[in-house]
Amino acid sequence: MQDPASQVDHPIPNKSVLITALHRILPSSAVLSDAEDLRPYECDGLSAYRELPLAVCLPETVEQVRAVLRVCHDMSVPVVARGAGTGLSGGALPLANGVVLSLAKFMRILEVDPVNRIARVQPGVRNLAISQAAAPYGLYYAPDPSSQIACTIGGNVAENSGGVHCLKYGLTVHNVLGLKVLTMDGELLEIGGAALDGPGYDLLALMTGSEGLLGVIVEVTVKLLPKPERAQVVLAAFDDVVKAGEAVGSIIGAGIIPGGLEMMDNLAIRAAEDFIHAGYPVDAAAILLCEVDGANEEVSDQILKVREILKQAGATEVRTARDEAERLKFWAGRKAAFPAVGRISPDYYCMDGTIPRKRLSEVLSRIAELSKEYGLPVANVFHAGDGNLHPLILYDANKPGELERTEEFGGKILDLCVAVGGTITGEHGVGMEKIGQMCHQFASAELAQFHAVKHAFDPQALLNPGKAVPTLHRCAEFGAMHVHGGKLSFPEMERF
């Protein structure tokens, strides 16, 4: 839950003075301040955390965004940027003493340049809309988060989002060439552009994944890729999750980099099958979806190799999609895995740790043990090729204490990921949710360095304060609670 100690101290602003100032610079329909109007903005995709802001602003022009930032800057009011609010770590969670700056009205695709293979878009453009605009030229925007029909490119940049095709085509950071960013004091920075690099420091790397803490993204230039000539997917069923995990290593060890390589366990398979009817084998302990793409002949070659490797790895069934419709069906099941799990449980809590792939079986066994201990079922969905896990803990928020137990269980999963040499978040970000685990992953000197970076952009800490990087004070408190009775969690695990 949101913890007041994590909020940077900013004076409580006078709400009516603030609202008056905002009305002076924006059309009245672009300033929301009544509780019922604010309600839709009270949370992001992590709905267990809720808070009403003082106001929500919906500017339409860069000048209006700048004006909002200046007003907030002058009044020391914190600002939380917001795209579509699909984030899963509370990154866009409002602050009670702050303003939510929605970029939802920035929906224009400014340019598609098929010759230079770039698109220049406003931050509120939906991820999928970019690929749709590029499709007539045989091009597409590669990162494809499962939320792509809803999430915005600005949110994608802020989170460095991934998708099921990251293994081969990279994350957001690999596919963005330029940004226009407004700093908290209203300065417009142009970073990169349509060339492959820019002069000076790699600020694109720093901005990507910065969770709205460094600047407000007001324009994005993305790279477009040619659509592969052909893509083909193989579905393999296993009677044992560990065997499926080992098959992933064998495919990569054979020199094949699939376009996508995803795994689902039995609970996730059944939920997805119930929902989408993708034709998944519901008795399997795990399935792998392995997609290869490229030139026609190359795909045929690789499919044969992949099928052979999967059989050798002990797959009980190996099925190549018969046609494009079946290929899309196989993926639809995977992409709908979260909402599918949402149908079988009142609530679910999505984790996002990443681990070295070779530690998969021990991590899965430990999660299964914890699931028993806590009496909370877990459905596992992962970007297997990248070692990015999404254990979904099933719970019921209406049962007293269950959310707290779920969070504790989730925290243990993340500790486990760190203990095996991985990270607490692969693509969903730290946000408000994993702020405590950051103290576990980083030493205080590194956290202090993050704060120094933040300070270079936003000296008054007005942009999304209290998220993504914990204060050292917060860590001291968290540490006291965490190393309960002087015992580290998982003392039996080798530490890196």
Added chain:
Amino acid sequence: MTPDIDISAALQAKVLEAIAQGRPLQIAGGGSKIFYGRAPQGEALSVTGHRGVISYEPTELVITARAGTRLADVEALLASHNQMLPFEPPHFTANATLGGAIATGLSGPCRPYTGSVRDFVLGVKVLTGKGEILSFGGQVMKNVAGFDVSRFMAGSLGTLGILLEVSLKVLPRPESEQTLLFECSALDAIQRMNAWAGQPLPLSGAVFDGGRLYLRLSGSEAALSAARQTLGGELFPDGTAFWRDVRDHTYTFFQDDAPLWRLSAPAATPPFDLPGEWLLDWGGAQRWLKTSCAAATIREITAKAGGHATLFRGGDRQGAVFHPLPPALMALHRRLKAAFDPHGILNPARMYPDV
């Protein structure tokens, strides 16, 4: 290969001493890229003694090595497992180190097709100008915990910290490689390179040297023969040497004492109206120009096209080697420099006069 040695404690002591005495340090790797950037200042601090591969797991696609490890040694180890550094870093000389490759942020001919140095950085251990040894990122493929300081280090020319260890994503080597040759004009070459890059072809290099267009294809035999059907052109037998020479500037074009400029611009930009000799790399996105033309003219014309120009080699190394930044961005660079190196002791002024 030379034995593994960890001298991070000694390097840290040197940095603390330099802080105490207010003495700048010039971070020295193998010296292969010492010509690059503004003229080095300060006492040389060699990092080549800090070397060795710390971990390498082919099936995880990750290697971690100390920054002083020779680039050639890293690549030889990867090659023995049929893998490679996917950004084809220039060596320039045999002494090139891994740390220097990351700090200069230079990528070879495959860059537009597979990615740049920073695209493959997964984690770093760095000794900052405060004398602290910090770790960012890690050895896993996806990691969004905290700001991406490890990728930010790539190309920062040692002005923010001394790289101690680097973890990189590696990839399998392509099954085969072929180079095709076409005779054409510069304008024609730019149009063709960009048209091909918009199609699903296994491209991994596209260079125009003034008279001929060289196109490299990498992938499975099946993919290559299919691509050759589409592309035509003549098979060029000495591809391996050609791409290495372009990468390391041992190609004849680069054998010249004239100032060498690097222009980075949108790939399809038509030929620039600037006097001198040209070699177009990266399918047109990176253009090499030998010229005695005034810096201001080069920069104005490149910027108009949405690009930037670097005085890569030769010329005035005390002047504006890198494209000047607008005031707000320059101020941010100063603040970031101060965030990592508050005493200004690491490679001072190597990038910009006060960064």
